[in-house]
Amino acid sequence: MLKEVHHVVSRPGRVHEDPEYDIAVPDALLTEPGIRQDLEDVSFYSRVYPLETQNIEKAADREWVWTVYEPDLREYRLKHDEINEPLVQAASTSGDLQPTTAPVPGADITEAIRIKARELGFGEVGFTKYNRKYTYASKKGWVKYEHAICLALEQDYRQTQTIPSLEAEFTHFGTYEDEGALAIDLAAFIRDELGYHAQIHSPNDNSAVYIPMFVAAGLGQLGANGQLLSPHFGSRARLMIVTTDGPITYDQPIDYGIHQFCQECQVCVNRCPGRALVKEKVVWRGVEKNKLIYDRCRPVMARYEGCAVCMLTCPIQRYGMKPVMQHYIDTDGEILGKGTDNLEGYTLRDKGYFGPGKLPKFDRPFFDIPHGTKEDYLFEKFKEKLENSGETTTEEVMDFAVDLKKILAEGKTTRGDE
Numbered sequence: 001m002l003k004e005v006h007h008v009v010s011r012p013g014r015v016h017e018d019p020e021y022d023i024a025v026p027d028a029l030l031t032e033p034g035i036r037q038d039l040e041d042v043s044f045y046s047r048v049y050p051l052e053t054q055n056i057e058k059a060a061d062r063e064w065v066w067t068v069y070e071p072d073l074r075e076y077r078l079k080h081d082e083i084n085e086p087l088v089q090a091a092s093t094s095g096d097l098q099p100t101t102a103p104v105p106g107a108d109i110t111e112a113i114r115i116k117a118r119e120l121g122f123g124e125v126g127f128t129k130y131n132r133k134y135t136y137a138s139k140k141g142w143v144k145y146e147h148a149i150c151l152a153l154e155q156d157y158r159q160t161q162t163i164p165s166l167e168a169e170f171t172h173f174g175t176y177e178d179e180g181a182l183a184i185d186l187a188a189f190i191r192d193e194l195g196y197h198a199q200i201h202s203p204n205d206n207s208a209v210y211i212p213m214f215v216a217a218g219l220g221q222l223g224a225n226g227q228l229l230s231p232h233f234g235s236r237a238r239l240m241i242v243t244t245d246g247p248i249t250y251d252q253p254i255d256y257g258i259h260q261f262c263q264e265c266q267v268c269v270n271r272c273p274g275r276a277l278v279k280e281k282v283v284w285r286g287v288e289k290n291k292l293i294y295d296r297c298r299p300v301m302a303r304y305e306g307c308a309v310c311m312l313t314c315p316i317q318r319y320g321m322k323p324v325m326q327h328y329i330d331t332d333g334e335i336l337g338k339g340t341d342n343l344e345g346y347t348l349r350d351k352g353y354f355g356p357g358k359l360p361k362f363d364r365p366f367f368d369i370p371h372g373t374k375e376d377y378l379f380e381k382f383k384e385k386l387e388n389s390g391e392t393t394t395e396e397v398m399d400f401a402v403d404l405k406k407i408l409a410e411g412k413t414t415r416g417d418e
């Protein structure tokens, strides 16, 4: 028996000037457009417990990952950081640049920006209010303009299917480099052709949690893997934002049926090597979601080339949303690819191949990683030393002070991009 279709979502084609892409959403998957959330709770947490970027809050483990990287990944990451740094720097000061042309009075610039961004190669482009409730504490004074242009750049299909691998990391980090450069062109277009300010929010020095804004702009919905599932490439994309003060018309959130689909699919949850994804949704800071367990994910990501098995095994990443939804409708609720080696299989370097139903095992120490900021980690190590030796020398105290000073001098500008 077929599932009933409730509505059809029409989206732009995968690349600029491709024909429209229609996705049938069945009755059985209907929940609500966008994100299920309690706005009062979201506001409360934002005011009282503002979010902070992982570049600061998790700096200790972000530094630790370099100690467990395979040598070839380490070499590649160093090169990537060198290429990427000027792009991140350019983004950080982009909001101060002045427009070089006068705007056309009364003209809405939404479609001009959408077309330009698509011409540049962004696969998903949407518009919404920049939501300061999701801004990181350290970025609160930095964000200048109120309209968010949400941009997703697709990463290479073939390379992504080799996850986890160095090859897949080439497209992961390479896509960041590409979009950092493309955003500079888009911001210049807004300033020099349309006459308004544009501030680039680097994907490697994020100003906020971006996914809620992408969902508000109708570009997809939050999957059980904690990633934005968009129509053409699921989570196989890198996200960034440009904000502007030009006159913009906002897009609207869409119900693609993803909330309910993920509850029935669960492939990423079942395939995660670190058992870091959870089956049941919880309400976290006012938002209903499947909350990833960071401490079970990070050790796997660090040691297995970014892992991302949760991206690899997602049917929407692999096949696209349209055929996945159509298969669900035609087969009375089957999940395309579920239970097959084609979708669910992966290989971990020193562990071998894992097909459906099989997962690798790790011992307890595998999951011991440093926690918190760099200062937290330094204090933790110093405390351990005191506890173990019972006393400390003046030299050790001096070393501690020097290390702490170094960390404080680095300030809150540490960046990373995993």
Ligand code: SF4
Pocket: 271, 272, 273, 274, 275, 276, 277, 292, 296, 297, 298, 300, 301, 306, 307, 308, 309, 310, 311
């Ligand atoms: S990156 Fe790997 S360990 Fe982390 S949630 Fe995804 S599948 Fe699990």
Ligand code: SF4
Pocket: 223, 224, 225, 226, 229, 261, 262, 263, 265, 266, 267, 268, 269, 313, 314, 315, 316
């Ligand atoms: S694998 Fe399935 S459950 Fe996980 S994000 Fe993709 S669609 Fe949702």
